[in-house]
Structures are given as C-alpha cells and as structure tokens.
Amino acid sequence: MIESDNISLDHRVIYSIVEEGSRVLDLGCGKGELLYPLVRDKHVRAQGIELDDKAIQECVKKGLSVFHDDIENSLPEFPDRSFDYVILNQSMQQVKKVDDVIQESLRIGNKVIVGFPNFAYIKSRFMLFFRGRAPITGSLPYLWFDTPNVRFLSITDFKNFCEEKKIRIVEAHFLGENDVVRFFPNLFALNAVFVLKNG
Amino acid sequence: MKKNKNEKTDTNSVGVVETKFIVFAGPGEEFKCESGDTLGLITLAYETYGALNRDKTNAILVLHALSGDAHAAGVHAGQDDTGWWDEMIGPGKAFDTNRYFIICSNVIGGCKGSTGPSSVNPATGKPYALEFPFITVADMVNAQRHLVDHFGIDTLLCVAGGSMGGMQVLQWVASYPERVKSAIPIATTLKHSPQQIAFNEVIRQSIMADPAWREGNYYEYGQPEKGLSVARMIGHITFMSDQSMEEKFSRRLKNDKFSFGFDADFEVEGYLRYRGANFVKRFDANSYLYITKAIDYFDLSGAGLIPQGKTVSTRFLIISFKSDWLYPPYQSQEIVRLLKRRHVDATYCELTSTYGHDAFLIEVEEQTTLIRHFLDKTFNGYQVRGHDRIR
Numbered sequence: 001m002i003e004s005d006n007i008s009l010d011h012r013v014i015y016s017i018v019e020e021g022s023r024v025l026d027l028g029c030g031k032g033e034l035l036y037p038l039v040r041d042k043h044v045r046a047q048g049i050e051l052d053d054k055a056i057q058e059c060v061k062k063g064l065s066v067f068h069d070d071i072e073n074s075l076p077e078f079p080d081r082s083f084d085y086v087i088l089n090q091s092m093q094q095v096k097k098v099d100d101v102i103q104e105s106l107r108i109g110n111k112v113i114v115g116f117p118n119f120a121y122i123k124s125r126f127m128l129f130f131r132g133r134a135p136i137t138g139s140l141p142y143l144w145f146d147t148p149n150v151r152f153l154s155i156t157d158f159k160n161f162c163e164e165k166k167i168r169i170v171e172a173h174f175l176g177e178n179d180v181v182r183f184f185p186n187l188f189a190l191n192a193v194f195v196l197k198n199g
Numbered sequence: 200m201k202k203n204k205n206e207k208t209d210t211n212s213v214g215v216v217e218t219k220f221i222v223f224a225g226p227g228e229e230f231k232c233e234s235g236d237t238l239g240l241i242t243l244a245y246e247t248y249g250a251l252n253r254d255k256t257n258a259i260l261v262l263h264a265l266s267g268d269a270h271a272a273g274v275h276a277g278q279d280d281t282g283w284w285d286e287m288i289g290p291g292k293a294f295d296t297n298r299y300f301i302i303c304s305n306v307i308g309g310c311k312g313s314t315g316p317s318s319v320n321p322a323t324g325k326p327y328a329l330e331f332p333f334i335t336v337a338d339m340v341n342a343q344r345h346l347v348d349h350f351g352i353d354t355l356l357c358v359a360g361g362s363m364g365g366m367q368v369l370q371w372v373a374s375y376p377e378r379v380k381s382a383i384p385i386a387t388t389l390k391h392s393p394q395q396i397a398f399n400e401v402i403r404q405s406i407m408a409d410p411a412w413r414e415g416n417y418y419e420y421g422q423p424e425k426g427l428s429v430a431r432m433i434g435h436i437t438f439m440s441d442q443s444m445e446e447k448f449s450r451r452l453k454n455d456k457f458s459f460g461f462d463a464d465f466e467v468e469g470y471l472r473y474r475g476a477n478f479v480k481r482f483d484a485n486s487y488l489y490i491t492k493a494i495d496y497f498d499l500s501g502a503g504l505i506p507q508g509k510t511v512s513t514r515f516l517i518i519s520f521k522s523d524w525l526y527p528p529y530q531s532q533e534i535v536r537l538l539k540r541r542h543v544d545a546t547y548c549e550l551t552s553t554y555g556h557d558a559f560l561i562e563v564e565e566q567t568t569l570i571r572h573f574l575d576k577t578f579n580g581y582q583v584r585g586h587d588r589i590r
Contacts (some may be wrong), residue, residue, distance in 0.1 A: 060569050066546050067539075069532075
C-alpha cells in the first residue's frame with residue numbers, strides 16, 4: 001500500500017480512485033510522483049506527458065514512459081478511448097485552452113480525473129478581501145509575477161463549467177490541508193479532485 | 200569531436216577488441232535485395248562486448264551512422280583510437296557490458312569489412328563498383344538478421360542507434376517486430392525529407408563530378424579524392440549547428456591576416472579541408488553513393504513502421520536534440536505521433552544541446568541516464584528492482 005508520509009493528499013486520493021491494471025495517461029506528470037506508485041503497486045499501464053526535460057529524466061529513472069511535449073499539443077494523436085483514466089492534476093490551471101484539453105481528454109479516456117487548487121478557499125478570500133493582495137495559499141503558493149498558473153477558478157466555477165458542457169461528474173473529492181473536507185467545500189477546500197465522464 | 204577522451208575512459212573501457220565477420224548467402228542461398236537484385240556470398244563485420252547469458256535474453260544490437268563501422272567500443276590491439284560510441288558502451292556505462300551482451304553490426308554496402316561496392320565480385324574477380332546492387336535500409340537490417348540468427352538469439356533486448364543507425368532501429372521494428380523487445384532510435388527520422396535528399400544529392404554529385412570517379416571504376420587508380428572530400432565537407436556542415444560552429448571556430452583565422460587568395464584563411468575552412476582529406480583515406484566513394492541513396496529511399500511513414508490497426512509490444516525510447524537541424528526534433532516527434540496512434544509504449548525526450556546532429560555522439564551524460572534506466576526497466580521490469588524505491 002502507498003505510504004502516507006511522503007505522498008500528498010491529492011495523490012493519495014487519485015491513487016485510490018484508479019483501478020488495478022488500468023491504462024493511465026498523466027498530463028503534466030512531473031517527476032512521476034503519482035504514476036510511479038500506481039505502476040508499482042497497482043500495475044497500471046502508465047504514460048506521462050511532461051514538458052520539463054529534467055523531470056522526464058526522473059521519470060525514466062523510475063521506469064516510467066513519458067512524452068516530452070506540452071499538454072495541449074500532445075492529445076490529438078491519441079485514438080479514442082486509449083486510456084481508462086486521463087489525469088489532469090494540478091496542471092489544468094496552467095493550460096490555456098482548458099475546454100479543448102478537457103474535451104480531448106474525455107475523448108481519449110474513459111474517465112478524466114481533474115485536480116485543481118480552489119481559488120475561493122477561505123484564506124484566499126481573506127487575503128483578497130481584507131488585505132487587498134493576490135492570494136497565496138498552500139495550493140496556490142506563487143507570487144503573481146512568477147506563477148505558472150494562467151487560470152484561476154473555484155470549485156463552484158468548475159461545477160458550473162461541467163454542467164454547461166454537459167460533462168458528468170462521477171465523483172468529487174474536496175481536500176483541506178491534511179484531510180478531506182466535508183462541509184462547504186468551496187469555502188474550506190484547498191484542492192478539489194473530480195472524476196468526469198462524457199454525457 | 201572524439202579527441203581527448205582516452206584518459207577518461209581507461210578505467211571502464213571494454214579493453215582490447217577485434218572485429219569479426221560472418222559469411223552467408225553462398226551459392227543457392229543468394230541474398231534477395233529489396234530492389235529485386237540478388238547478392239551472393241556476403242561478409243558482415245561486427246564486434247561484441249560483454250557476455251551473452253544462458254537464456255540469450257540480454258543481447259543489444261547497436262547500429263552505426265552513415266560512415267561508421269562495427270568498432271563501437273574499446274580499442275583494437277596496438278591502436279589508440281577508441282570506438283565511435285566508447286563513452287556509451289562499457290562496464291557501468293549506458294550500455295553496461297557487465298549486464299548486457301552488445302553486438303555492433305556494420306552494414307552491407309559499406310567499406311568497413313562488410314560486402315560493398317569495393318568488395319571483389321566473385322563472378323568477375325574484380326571490385327563490384329557500380330555492378331553492386333542497390334541496397335536499402337531494409338536490406339541492411341535483413342543482413343543483420345543473419346548475424347542475430349548466427350548467435351541463436353531469438354529476441355533482442357534492444358536495438359539502438361543514432362542517425363542512419365536510428366533508421367536501422369526503426370527498420371528492425373518494421374521488419375521483425377516480434378524479435379525486438381525495445382528500440383532506441385536517436386536523432387533520426389521515419390523518412391528522409393526533401394532537404395535531406397537534397398544534401399545527399401549534392402554529396403553524390405560532387406563525387407560523380409570528379410573525373411577521377413571514372414563511372415565508379417576507380418579502384419585501380421585510387422579514390423576520387425577531390426569529389427569525395429568535398430562530399431564529406433558538406434556532410435560536416437550539416438552535422439554541426441550555427442552555434443557550435445561559432446563556439447568552435449568563430450571567424451578566427453589560421454594565420455593572423457587575410458591571404459587575399461583562396462587558401463584556407465578561416466579556421467572553419469581548415470577544419471573542413473582536414474575532415475575531407477581524412478575521409479578520403481578511410482571511406483570508399485562508391486559506398487558513400489550507395490549508402491546515401493539507401494537512406495534517401497528510407498520511408499517508414501504511414502503504415503511502414505507498424506501497419507494500421509496493428510500494434511507492437513516493442514518499447515521505445517526516442518531521443519532528439521534541440522540544435523539538430525539535419526534530423527530535427529520534429530522528425531522524432533513524427534515517430535512519437537505514429538506510436539501514439541498505434542498504442543505503443545514509448546518515451547520521448549528532446550535534449551538540450553548546442554552540438555547539432557553530432558550531439559548523439561557527444562552528449563553522453565543525459566543519454567546515459569535515459570538509456571541505462573530504460574534498459575533496466577526493459578530487462579528487469581519492476582519486480583526485481585532493489586534500488587531507487589520511493590520512500
């Protein structure tokens with residue numbers, strides 16, 4: 001089983017969602033922190049996409065298969081239903097054409113797992129409202145001038161987006177600093193993990 | 200680019216090696232070329248490093264570029280020159296000879312010990328010259344298959360190579376997918392582009408424009424030196440990048456002032472002349488013609504590599520270099536796109552380097568990391584990995 005001390009909460013949640021032996025595409029897989037335990041323990045067939053060549057080297061050290069590419073360019077060539085899961089964890093907010101990427105992910109994956117920082121987290125609201133500063137939180141740790149993020153959204157925003165695009169939310173997980181958040185997630189959750197399906 | 204490395208490689212070199220040969224396609228078993236022509240009695244040169252295990256599951260076939268040879272690692276007795284990929288093949292190196300059995304095979308059509316246009320045609324007792332059949336990359340690989348059979352190896356753990364070596368890697372997968380467990384095509388392409396064909400055509404024309412070429416029948420008289428050296432100079436320009444040339448030569452002069460003549464004023468001119476003159480001593484002009492033609496014919500795009508609706512279980516590691524404009528990264532990305540469409544397990548990495556196409560021979564460190572771990576996973580899977588575990 002996955003050891004809890006070194007694995008972030010969002011990774012633990014996604015780890016438990018993904019089924020044994022499934023085919024997984026991780027968009028923006030970093031150093032393979034999520035894919036590696038999935039491959040090792042759950043024998044998934046994993047493919048990563050990553051732009052940073054140092055991170056790719058780390059993935060290869062872990063025995064993972066990775067394509068050096070950016071997320072937006074990497075999707076069109078994959079045939080429909082190539083994967084059981086397409087994971088877009090902490091990378092959706094760095095993508096320009098979010099709509100395209102999610103639609104493409106739904107095409108090539110049976111399910112899409114999206115994880116993102118909640119911009120409406122209570123501490124963000126305080127920072128913006130009382131201090132008049134761009135929020136910096138545990139899930140949004142960047143200063144405004146050097147953030148990789150180009151999209152800022154709340155859990156409510158994302159739910160509305162799915163409704164409008166007729167995307168079905170199969171599961172939703174809301175995460176605080178150390179544990180799952182059960183009440184008023186749009187206020188108290190740092191991160192959210194959604195499992196999506198077409199129609 | 201292969202100087203100053205002896206002192207570094209002594210401790211983990213494969214040591215003294217020798218080139219060996221197999222002979223096949225004797226009378227009644229002639230080799231059928233893709234062109235339809237046949238070739239009788241073929242010699243193929245190769246070297247091996249490391250030991251083949253009992254199950255014959257640790258064999259890696261390494262394939263060389265256009266003007267390369269079977270001497271990939273170590274030194275020949277009494278000589279100082281290390282093999283062309285010595286920094287990548289040896290104990291503890293990317294292709295670890297403590298674990299794997301490495302075979303480096305030459306190509307037919309060449310002039311480095313294997314049958315080619317400079318070989319004696321048994322039918323006439325004279326060099327083949329232009330009587331030699333036109334060969335393709337598929338023919339080169341078909342000949343190498345005889346070598347792999349010779350060792351009784353059913354499945355190769357890996358086939359690896361850069362540039363034309365990478366084309367052979369792809370051709371191995373196309374021709375014998377079930378015999379290739381993993382493939383490492385480096386700085387290569389699925390098909391030669393018009394620009395690549397154009398360079399090769401200029402290369403060929405410069406050889407054939409030399410009167411000393413004599414329609415290919417120069418063997419009694421000596422090589423068409425002028426044409427062949429110009430051909431090689433063109434090649435060397437394409438192997439470097441604008442930036443690496445700036446770093447290596449800038450506008451430095453060989454002497455302090457302009458000659459106001461057509462001597463080699465600039466260091467870059469001197470370098471190209473030196474390279475050209477050297478090449479004439481080591482490579483046959485007709486082989487250069489034949490092999491450039493073979494790679495111009497190379498095209499595994501579309502259904503060539505893997506037919507539509509089919510897949511292969513071969514794992515891929517594809518490497519390209521940002522400054523390589525002879526085999527630019529977009530060509531490696533084309534391979535990646537094709538593998539995605541065919542559901543093939545693959546890794547692609549575009550390495551940062553300023554060395555241009557030569558990078559695959561020079562950029563040892565990052566290639567070593569990628570290749571060593573890729574081979575480890577291919578050979579051992581996850582089950583027996585005792586190291587590098589996530590904590």
